[in-house]
Amino acid sequence: DTGVSQDPRHKITKRGQNVTFRCDPISEHNRLYWYRQTLGQGPEFLTYFQNEAQLEKSRLLSNRFSAERPKGSFSTLEIQRTEQGDSAMYLCASSYTEGGTDTQYFGPGTRLTVL
Amino acid sequence: AQSVSQHNHHVILSEAASLELGCNYSYGGTVNLFWYVQYPGQHLQLLLKYFSGDPLVKGIKGFEAEFIKSKFSFNLRKPSVQWSDTAEYFCAVRSTSGSARQLTFGSGTQLTVLP
Numbered sequence: 001d002t003g004v005s006q007d008p009r010h011k012i013t014k015r016g017q018n019v020t021f022r023c024d025p026i027s028e029h030n031r032l033y034w035y036r037q038t039l040g041q042g043p044e045f046l047t048y049f050q051n052e053a054q055l056e057k058s059r060l061l062s063n064r065f066s067a068e069r070p071k072g073s074f075s076t077l078e079i080q081r082t083e084q085g086d087s088a089m090y091l092c093a094s095s096y097t098e099g100g101t102d103t104q105y106f107g108p109g110t111r112l113t114v115l
Numbered sequence: 116a117q118s119v120s121q122h123n124h125h126v127i128l129s130e131a132a133s134l135e136l137g138c139n140y141s142y143g144g145t146v147n148l149f150w151y152v153q154y155p156g157q158h159l160q161l162l163l164k165y166f167s168g169d170p171l172v173k174g175i176k177g178f179e180a181e182f183i184k185s186k187f188s189f190n191l192r193k194p195s196v197q198w199s200d201t202a203e204y205f206c207a208v209r210s211t212s213g214s215a216r217q218l219t220f221g222s223g224t225q226l227t228v229l230p
Contacts, residue, residue: 031216033216033217033218035218040222040223041222041223042119042205042207042220042221042222042223043159043205043218043220044220045217045218045219048216048217055216056216056217059217091158091159101147101166101211102216103149103161103164104161104218105161106151106158106159106160107158108157108158109158
């Protein structure tokens with residue numbers, strides 16, 4: 001079990017640029033979640049996938065945010081035309097559903113700084 | 116909508132003191148409850164979870180939490196803290212009904228244990 005991995009760990013970009021983050025879940029986990037965490041707050045849910053299907057995306061912060069999980073394995077989160085308010089830690093979590101319950105395991109996050 | 120309140124933003128204790136961190140949630144249905152911990156420089160780790168059954172759950176490193184349904188609470192306890200328990204602690208809740216599977220987090224409690 002190598003855990004959830006995220007890449008890059010840090011990203012500095014200029015306002016208006018597009019950024020893409022990658023998440024590799026724990027092997028065989030069928031659910032994958034994206035959260036955002038700002039300073040002094042708990043993680044805030046953005047979207048999640050079950051296998052390759054995106055089952056909830058209404059909580060994505062704006063239409064500049066999009067996520068994919070094309071083969072039901074790794075996922076990418078893209079932010080277009082970044083703004084300074086997008087600066088935050090972006091967390092990925094994965095889980096395996098069993099009996100209607102699941103436990104989410106988090107990756108180390110990608111810290112985004114928008115200048 | 117679900118919400119989670121952690122009223123203690125920062126707790127400072129001496130080693131061997133007892134710990135209780137408060138967590139209250141607002142949701143009328145059945146929930147799963149979690150405590151996650153984030154040690155300095157590390158990612159979120161699961162401390163313990165409650166799905167059903169015995170409302171007193173034990174987690175790693177001597178932590179336990181009690182689910183009191185009538186009070187909508189899931190307080191975290193440890194009888195004797197160590198310096199290594201210095202970390203940020205997050206309470207999270209998830210509804211078991213409907214299609215929502217995301218966690219709703221509290222804003223976290225920073226615990227500092229003085230040697």
